[in-house]
Amino acid sequence: xxxxxxxxxxxxxxxxxxxxxxxxxxxxxxxxxxxxxxxxxxxxxxxxxxxxxxxxxxxxxxxxxxxxxxxxxxxxxxxxxxxxxxxxxxxxxxxxxxxxxxxxxxxxxxxxxxxxxxxxxxxxxxxxxxxxxxxxxxxxxxxxxxxxxxxxxxxxxxxxxxxxxxxxxxxxxxxxxxxxxxxxxxxxxxxxxxxxxxxxxxxxxxxxxxxxxxxxxxxxxxxxxxxxxxxxxxxxxxxxxxxxxxxxxxxxxxxxxxxxxxxxxxxxxxxxxxxxxxxxxxxxxxxxxxxxxxxxxxxxxxxxxxxxxxxxxxxxxxxxxxxxxxxxxxxxxxxxxxxxxxxxxxxxxxxxxxxxxxxxxxxxxxxxxxxxxxxxxxxxxxxxxxxxxxxxxxxxxxxxxxxxxxxxxxxxxxxxxxxxxxxxxxxxxxxxxxxxxxxxxxxxxxxxxxxxxxxx
Amino acid sequence: xxxxxxxxxxxxxxxxxxxxxxxxxxxxxxxxxxxxxxxxxxxxxxxxxxxxxxxxxxxxxxxxxxxxxxxxxxxxxxxxxxxxxxxxxxxxxxxxxxxxxxxxxxxxxxxxxxxxxxxxxxxxxxxxxxxxxxxxxxxxxxxxxxxxxxxxxxxxxxxxxxxxxxxxxxxxxxxxxxxxxxxxxxxxxxxxxxxxxxxxxxxxxxxxxxxxxxxxxxxxxxxxxxxxxxxxxxxxxxxxxxxxxxxxxxxxxxxxx
Numbered sequence: 001x002x003x004x005x006x007x008x009x010x011x012x013x014x015x016x017x018x019x020x021x022x023x024x025x026x027x028x029x030x031x032x033x034x035x036x037x038x039x040x041x042x043x044x045x046x047x048x049x050x051x052x053x054x055x056x057x058x059x060x061x062x063x064x065x066x067x068x069x070x071x072x073x074x075x076x077x078x079x080x081x082x083x084x085x086x087x088x089x090x091x092x093x094x095x096x097x098x099x100x101x102x103x104x105x106x107x108x109x110x111x112x113x114x115x116x117x118x119x120x121x122x123x124x125x126x127x128x129x130x131x132x133x134x135x136x137x138x139x140x141x142x143x144x145x146x147x148x149x150x151x152x153x154x155x156x157x158x159x160x161x162x163x164x165x166x167x168x169x170x171x172x173x174x175x176x177x178x179x180x181x182x183x184x185x186x187x188x189x190x191x192x193x194x195x196x197x198x199x200x201x202x203x204x205x206x207x208x209x210x211x212x213x214x215x216x217x218x219x220x221x222x223x224x225x226x227x228x229x230x231x232x233x234x235x236x237x238x239x240x241x242x243x244x245x246x247x248x249x250x251x252x253x254x255x256x257x258x259x260x261x262x263x264x265x266x267x268x269x270x271x272x273x274x275x276x277x278x279x280x281x282x283x284x285x286x287x288x289x290x291x292x293x294x295x296x297x298x299x300x301x302x303x304x305x306x307x308x309x310x311x312x313x314x315x316x317x318x319x320x321x322x323x324x325x326x327x328x329x330x331x332x333x334x335x336x337x338x339x340x341x342x343x344x345x346x347x348x349x350x351x352x353x354x355x356x357x358x359x360x361x362x363x364x365x366x367x368x369x370x371x372x373x374x375x376x377x378x379x380x381x382x383x384x385x386x387x388x389x390x391x392x393x394x395x396x397x398x399x400x401x402x403x404x405x406x407x408x409x410x411x412x413x414x415x416x417x418x419x420x421x422x423x424x425x426x427x428x429x430x431x432x433x434x435x436x437x438x439x440x441x442x443x444x445x446x447x448x449x450x451x452x453x454x455x456x
Numbered sequence: 457x458x459x460x461x462x463x464x465x466x467x468x469x470x471x472x473x474x475x476x477x478x479x480x481x482x483x484x485x486x487x488x489x490x491x492x493x494x495x496x497x498x499x500x501x502x503x504x505x506x507x508x509x510x511x512x513x514x515x516x517x518x519x520x521x522x523x524x525x526x527x528x529x530x531x532x533x534x535x536x537x538x539x540x541x542x543x544x545x546x547x548x549x550x551x552x553x554x555x556x557x558x559x560x561x562x563x564x565x566x567x568x569x570x571x572x573x574x575x576x577x578x579x580x581x582x583x584x585x586x587x588x589x590x591x592x593x594x595x596x597x598x599x600x601x602x603x604x605x606x607x608x609x610x611x612x613x614x615x616x617x618x619x620x621x622x623x624x625x626x627x628x629x630x631x632x633x634x635x636x637x638x639x640x641x642x643x644x645x646x647x648x649x650x651x652x653x654x655x656x657x658x659x660x661x662x663x664x665x666x667x668x669x670x671x672x673x674x675x676x677x678x679x680x681x682x683x684x685x686x687x688x689x690x691x692x693x694x695x696x697x698x699x700x701x702x703x704x705x706x707x708x709x710x711x712x713x
Contacts, residue, residue, distance in 0.1 A: 155620065158568035162575075169512060169576055173583045176509065192510060193712040198500040202484045205497060205506050212513055213520055220524065220569070224561035231551060234544045235622035237671065246628040247613050249571050249606055254627065263642050266631025277599045280582075281592035289585035291710040298585065305582055453634065454643035 012078040014142055019076025022068045025135055029065035033058045057125060085143040095332030101439050107315045122175040144334045150322050154230040159248055159321050176293040190292035242326045242339055251320030252313050259434040261455045276424045283421045285412050308428060347444035354385040379449055386447035390456060398422035496700055498708055505709035514577035521570040528563040538681035540674045543617035567609050574605045586710035594702040597695055604692050611684035626672050632663035639663060
């Protein structure tokens, strides 16, 4: 996309985006300051000594807006020395510090911290700082050519929007859930039952709908004019692009191919995602939390869904789209997508660990020319450890769950519903388990029967 | 009489709109009951049920995007020819020479936006527990609609017939090759062999059914075009109608009991 551009031409191209970008950020903070000032919301953080001017939230927003307004002309200059950028040392550190393991474990840890301290993070002042930090990070990183190359690729732009929208809406939902949970602790009804007056749909709802439609149309037209839709070279069946990627919304599935064979990553697990989603209302017997935001009243359902959606769907898509380059190797956000980057792949099957590592023998192999039955027996013998482990996982574990950690659930749900839930949970957990086994033991397959394309 | 009143008093106007202008309380109720496009709505609604901080408006936005996609899609169909010979050049011409070629940009970005908004809609419905009784089945319909949205986007992805399109569909549909039992490289596909003859080959498996050929080619383009323009939108339209109807029948927009 920026191929054939000199560095100066590239910076000019970015500058034409970054100038308006920082102005938008300045206006955003200015409007926030105006809102805080007019409504009297926010608080006084401290009083400046000597002059005695109170430093309020509105004042800080205004200061932030002025800061962005000063960045705007520098960023629009197109001069590398002036444009605000991420320091080279930081970029190096981020590149070196990231990898599939750090990324996956890091996002889980981040979400866990956000969840555990949600009462701190949902405070508007804190959320506003995080929001600004995210946008500033994006702006500062755009001057990096490799970063720009992946983020500004037309088909990747929706993912940037998705991440920002999800951050915003997750904040909205958590903010309200925290308030509702505090209210519930005091014995008060949720926010949603406060204003229970009925209003007429004309005009109160139809006007909202009309404004939404007009706004959305304007936004789409603006987007269509500002950013041409992707159109690459004409299709050629001989020129395989590297990397070859599915559409972005399926890249979580493609990322699973690192850990599973296509029949699992591309067929079984996606089907189970759909089945599992449909089964949610029939599994979740908890009557609380119907029609209002809450976390405490449905913590288990909340955590399972958030782990599945935010961690195993969204962050895998972000990983697959933005950080997976040629040969599906991992590349840091500021790293050049070098097609010749070689990563040692030295993965071992469980059967090899068992027969060769543990027992010090060779893998059981049927004598050549033996009958079908003999061959099958040898395969089953060879893979016995993995098969037993897998059967134990899917068959023995649910009853154990039912009489231990999930005893209360089992009593409420009955056998069939509980078994459905247990198996869906186990399938869902199979991905992180497989990831950890790969990272720690270089484990390739638990069951490896390439003779029948049955690798698990 | 002012011109506006003359028009509104005319026989033509009255024959089209079955209600007077909704300027007073009575007629604001009448308009909701007698206008086809408005009768999807209830007459009155709880204030919290329409608060943007509660609903995020994402279901409505998704439906509106579906309408945008339908209108721009129909207009694009007048121009675009789904053949290997013409597909790419038609899209290229839409970008470079055709007036209103921007319709293609709107269609493409609208499709991406629709995928995002339908996820956000599901996210909101989950976080407010709105799938709980009596709305369980409407959630199921919603999941199918979400899946169909992804398939609409996936089938449309192929139509520009550029490198991005063909290889994305190749990568995506390669998965079908590994379908258990029904894919020719899937586990247990040997089960379906009769007298030593494989029933499941690369010319009869799940991937072949999807592509209409062994590789992504002319037949695939045709197949995806029809799925994209006719088959899936018909299914979506039917399910949308049921989805909306069930929202009303299951007690309107969710809220605390």
